[in-house]
Amino acid sequence: IxxxxxxxxxxxxxxxxxxxxxxxxxxxxxxxKERALPPVPSSVTGEVEARLIALACSKPPKGHARWSLRLLEKHVALAEDIPDLDHSTIGRVLKKRNCALT
Known part of the structure; x- marks a missing residue:
């Protein structure tokens, strides 16, 4: 069969x-089959992406020559209007939008 x-x-x-x-x-x-748990909505919305890209394109803080993913992660944690994001999530968002940290 x-x-x-x-x-x-x-x-x-x-x-x-x-x-x-x-x-x-x-x-x-x-x-x-019916899902046991509903899918979890992503915390990365269009507005969050825009704010993250704006932060990555801004001038890096004093004492740093350029932004790194971990440095962005620390600054995102300090921002009140952006939910806490892991550095790997930040990297995926920037890669998706073809943004390179320079």
């Missing part, structure tokens, strides 16, 4: 198991 349908043997085994568990209900077998 797996070869004829073009799926793995495990897929056939799992579908037949689910079919037996649902009492032979085809629609319950192939229907998507």
């Amino acid at each position: 797996a070869e004829r349908v073009g799926v793995s043997c495990d897929s056939v085994r799992l579908i037949s198991k689910r079919y037996a568990e649902t009492g032979g209900d085809v629609w319950a077998t192939v229907a998507r």
Whole structure:
């Protein structure tokens, strides 16, 4: 059956198991399962991105030649209008918008 349908043997085994568990209900077998937990909304909105990019494009603080991700992380933590973000999240936002720290 797996070869004829073009799926793995495990897929056939799992579908037949689910079919037996649902009492032979085809629609319950192939229907998507309801998520146990709703997806968590991202804390990075368009406004947060804009403020973060503006901060990254601004002049670095005294004593620093340029911004680093960890330095941005510290300054974001101090800003009241931007939620606390990890340096890896900051890096992803800047990479997504093609912003390079110079």
